[in-house]
Amino acid sequence: MTRIHFHQQLAALKDKLLEMAMTTEQELETAVEAYVKRDEHLVAKVNELEMRVNRSEREVYEMAYELLAKEQPMAIDLRFILAVIKINSDLERVGDLAINISERAVAPPDTPEVSLPVDIHIMGERARIMVGLAIQSLLEEDAALAERVIRMDEEIDAMNRQTQESLMLLMESNTDVTMPALFALIVSRSLERVGDHATNIAEDVIFWVRGSDVRHRAILADAE
Amino acid sequence: MTRIHFHQQLAALKDKLLEMAMTTEQELETAVEAYVKRDEHLVAKVNELEMRVNRSEREVYEMAYELLAKEQPMAIDLRFILAVIKINSDLERVGDLAINISERAVAPPDTPEVSLPVDIHIMGERARIMVGLAIQSLLEEDAALAERVIRMDEEIDAMNRQTQESLMLLMESNTDVTMPALFALIVSRSLERVGDHATNIAEDVIFWVRGSDVRHRAILADAE
Numbered sequence: 001m002t003r004i005h006f007h008q009q010l011a012a013l014k015d016k017l018l019e020m021a022m023t024t025e026q027e028l029e030t031a032v033e034a035y036v037k038r039d040e041h042l043v044a045k046v047n048e049l050e051m052r053v054n055r056s057e058r059e060v061y062e063m064a065y066e067l068l069a070k071e072q073p074m075a076i077d078l079r080f081i082l083a084v085i086k087i088n089s090d091l092e093r094v095g096d097l098a099i100n101i102s103e104r105a106v107a108p109p110d111t112p113e114v115s116l117p118v119d120i121h122i123m124g125e126r127a128r129i130m131v132g133l134a135i136q137s138l139l140e141e142d143a144a145l146a147e148r149v150i151r152m153d154e155e156i157d158a159m160n161r162q163t164q165e166s167l168m169l170l171m172e173s174n175t176d177v178t179m180p181a182l183f184a185l186i187v188s189r190s191l192e193r194v195g196d197h198a199t200n201i202a203e204d205v206i207f208w209v210r211g212s213d214v215r216h217r218a219i220l221a222d223a224e
Numbered sequence: 225m226t227r228i229h230f231h232q233q234l235a236a237l238k239d240k241l242l243e244m245a246m247t248t249e250q251e252l253e254t255a256v257e258a259y260v261k262r263d264e265h266l267v268a269k270v271n272e273l274e275m276r277v278n279r280s281e282r283e284v285y286e287m288a289y290e291l292l293a294k295e296q297p298m299a300i301d302l303r304f305i306l307a308v309i310k311i312n313s314d315l316e317r318v319g320d321l322a323i324n325i326s327e328r329a330v331a332p333p334d335t336p337e338v339s340l341p342v343d344i345h346i347m348g349e350r351a352r353i354m355v356g357l358a359i360q361s362l363l364e365e366d367a368a369l370a371e372r373v374i375r376m377d378e379e380i381d382a383m384n385r386q387t388q389e390s391l392m393l394l395m396e397s398n399t400d401v402t403m404p405a406l407f408a409l410i411v412s413r414s415l416e417r418v419g420d421h422a423t424n425i426a427e428d429v430i431f432w433v434r435g436s437d438v439r440h441r442a443i444l445a446d447a448e
Contacts, residue, residue, distance in 0.1 A: 175399060178392060
């Protein structure tokens with residue numbers, strides 16, 4: 001098998017991971033919309049997207065495995081393929097969190113409508129953008145962008161803390177809202193964890209890019 | 225490098241992962257104890273163990289990477305090494321969940337003492353045993369044991385649902401307990417997620433063992 005063929009397979013692996021990332025982002029966006037609008041049709045759509053994400057996860061893993069089994073990738077490619085395997089798991093878990101969120105979209109019929117002091121929609125959008133940028137940083141080998149993703153996580157952590165505090169006060173003041181407030185808390189924590197997964201991805205990218213740098217230096221040293 | 229040397233390295237990787245698993249289990253046990261006893265000294269101990277777990281995670285990853293980079297592992301060993309990389313991440317996240325739990329050990333000074341309708345101690349012990357058995361199933365290549373771990377997860381999920389329901393009723397009846405009840409909810413959900421990670425590990429073990437089976441059949445077919 002030629003080296004060119006190998007790089008075609010590597011490109012195919014990247015494409016597959018990108019496709020998975022886009023499906024995961026769509027699942028997350030739909031889940032937040034389902035929760036904000038209490039829309040059962042959107043919940044069904046989330047479940048459908050989750051099945052696609054799970055299928056993609058297996059496909060990415062098998063492609064990565066085949067590459068490792070049939071080729072002997074050099075250090076830089078090996079680190080990339082291992083990063084893909086880790087990032088693949090992170091994306092799959094973002095899908096699980098989207099399910100957590102959409103499960104809170106439909107409350108029992110006697111639950112009161114309350115306006116919550118939290119803009120879950122904005123928080124969801126932030127989390128989704130973090131995932132997108134983390135994947136972009138992988139595909140463009142951009143460690144600076146990955147570092148930006150990690151900094152963005154502080155903001156989403158702060159939003160989650162604010163959410164927790166204000167929902168706690170709300171629950172303490174009025175027992176009628178315990179359930180919807182608790183649902184909002186779970187959604188907020190889930191989004192905060194999406195941010196953590198984006199951070200994991202960004203950290204893997206930085207490690208991979210720095211690994212490459214080290215290797216490039218080693219090659220230069222060998223050539224001297 | 226000889227094949228014997230390779231298998232020594234593989235055995236060293238197993239030992240390292242086992243060491244990490246044992247530290248993670250100890251961290252989880254200490255975190256639950258810290259929470260149940262509201263003990264700040266135990267919280268400090270959890271933080272110490274977390275640093276050891278994080279260090280071990282990097283070491284396991286580097287050992288796995290070196291094995292892949294310097295040897296050309298055959299399919300069965302390749303699948304094992306990739307399983308170790310995935311399981312390594314799961315264990316590291318169990319450590320993060322232990323931190324989540326121990327962070328709820330110390331409530332602000334004016335928080336009332338309440339007796340919660342949940343035995344967090346038993347739930348924590350279940351979760352820890354699941355992690356231990358999942359790692360045992362890996363080391364003993366025991367798919368039946370891994371399947372038992374997956375079945376145990378239903379029990380811990382049910383415990384978490386019960387916890388959620390009774391804490392919700394408690395919160396609805398009395399706003400004084402909102403904070404401690406919320407802390408208990410977070411701890412319960414964290415333990416439920418530990419169970420999920422043990423399940424992930426068990427699933428990877430089953431996939432790996434079945435992968436080996438497939439390979440063994442392929443060898444027999446080739447020999448005919």
